[in-house]
Amino acid sequence: MENKINTDHQSFESIRQTNEQGQECWSARQLSKVLAYSEYRHFLPVIEKAKEACTHSGQVVSDHFEEILEMVIIGSGAKRKLPDVLLSRYACYLVVQNGDPSKPVIANGQTYFALQTRRQELADDEAFKQLKENEKRLLLRNELKEHNKQLIDAAADAGVTTDRDFAIFQNHGYRGLYGGLGAKAIHQRKGLKKSHKILDHMGSTELAANLFRATQAEEKLRRDEVKGKSQANKTHYQVGTKVRETIKDLGGTMPEDLPTPENSIKQLEKQQKKQQKKINKT
Template identity: 65%
Template sequence: MTELTPTPSFESIRHMDEDGHEFWYARDLQPLLAYASWDKFKRVIEKAMLACSQSGQSVPDHFSQTGKMITLGKGAQREVLDYCLSRYACYLIVQNADPSKPIIAQGQTYFAVQTRRQELADQADFQQLTEDQKRLYLRQELRSHNKQLVEAAQQAGVETDLDFAVFQNHGYQGLYGGMSAKDIHAHKGLKKGQKILDHMGSTELAANLFRATQTEDKLRREGIQGKAQANQTHYQVGREVRDTIQRLGGTMPEHLPTPEESITTLEQNQRTPQLKLEDE
């Protein structure tokens, strides 16, 4: 498996305001996303602002216009347009950026993962759940999104059960540092027939949910065709989720503890909590 080049640090250009809210400057994000021209990058920002408006969000809440002083020849300075961007704004920007740039794919995964993590963290209902209730909810989410992932993979050319098993392994290998589904199964000490997703804690399930949702989105958005391309896409997204966890100082999924009770046991003991969480 070919190693990916290290992801530039989107964390390194992140700022915090006086109230503890994070933001990014558009002028800092521009070179990181490989845009040499501000005019071209500004057109991407404008597309992202339109998408923000169409989603029912307040554009000024996510794209705050500001100024930045730049140094010209002989030490002269001039103020230029800049934007303070929320995480959601950055997410919309990378979604509307040039997909042919390798860094864009990395940015899409990074900000998608970060946005989804914050969405869950911000849900008061979700935070009030016990660990077992979180596991039940996330496992239910994964069942739903895995069906959509199967459909997207089939459209990309992943046709047979064996094809899909190989496709799934690529995603796991990216997220688990080279471990296949069989390796993870053995690592958890599971018996034949036991599903690895039923023996994960909420943090590990969340990481796999990010992997599944972002792979499906990337397959559809970029119109990826061919089993090899689909497999590599799944691996890359899994790897990006892993790299993001590492940058945030989190525990790698293979090092997270395996719960004593399976999802099947929990489902037998209690009903899945009915949460009215916001759509993604």
Template identity: 65%
Template structure:
């Protein structure tokens, strides 16, 4: 998914992106306010304040992501006027759309765009991930990341009221159904030709694992950010996130996850690597 989603897709939010004199990307708060359908910039200022607060709570330095600037806006007859604005990093823009009016369709589109692109950037910036040269290595890395984030997702779901194992299985199925076009775990097993005992995640390639990693991380964040309570609301949230990820893949021309090839078990790769390490150690000890 990371490779497919990083294609040069010109959404309205991509078109708003600017580069400063050092080649760093940024977005103008004035541009975002207009695109997100705020009638006046002053009505957008509380959104910026909430985004700054969210940035601080996450341990980020506000100054690294929000820079007060002056920019020129056009007036009648070719005139211009200098106005206050804010230079926003991608992360700041992500927080902006997360704190904007959720009833607007353009805000929902912005949330999907910045969430997907921010996650891609996070993966691409991982030195460990960038050093991986083979599909097997990428699969192992993403499978371990997904295992970690699934634990965090389970904790967030528990806080929302998903307590019993059966309830959590239903919760997980809602995420799958959103991402896999209505297929639950049983349906995915059938589509992929897996037996009941085989773990779906162990037989995914890196693209499919990345899609599911994004589903898990964004659902966890949504549950906590919106303080979602109740099993049905948690299930709905998981389904909605999965559906948004699927829609993004579709818009970018990617292969739907249920149609991606079934890979050999990642456990076999782990065994092979463990054996190679053991043989290397024995050789070095001689």
């Protein structure tokens, strides 16, 4: 499985191009081959669905999908101009999200482009880069709170209804991301008390990994119209595993090996309130 993921990820990178503006892009025709579509015409409906998703997300389609004519080698070595689409990394993410879920390469592509898109967003965000570690933690923790609410709603639609159901569901996501470690084991590894919330004792890198797990789990539950607690748990575990595999493939540190910050999120929030009071008094 690991070799398969590495091969797929290398394939996505090998067809990456740079346009006249120096921006990275992918040829839809080349991507269709990597994603195992037998003919480009079968791939066109996927592109159209991706454009619709782009519009719904509030993005300008033309910023991510550029219609072009490209010289393509056809039979007997002859060349002919055929329509193609240059895709941004975000467009590729939308394409694989709307691709044939039965293809293993599609699942790997979903993880790859989603994580890379998220990493690029953070890299491009100058404000985020200027933040100190504790400020990043507070920002990511608050964002994760909001996405966890959406994840709860998606899980509820799938049949995860009681608090106990959701605890089990959440544990499956942790086990996938943390290499088999559930919430209790993560507590022990971090040296936390039973009353402590795991997410309040994570650094920014670990929070970002869990944020990605939560957003992708919610999307997959809704996109695949998952039904039943058992299937929802399985889906969350699979998403956590995919995120873990991608972190490993990119040479990152496994979540369970990341250091636990000295101060919890609650402590940071108290410090922030105190500082704000001082500022208000001056």
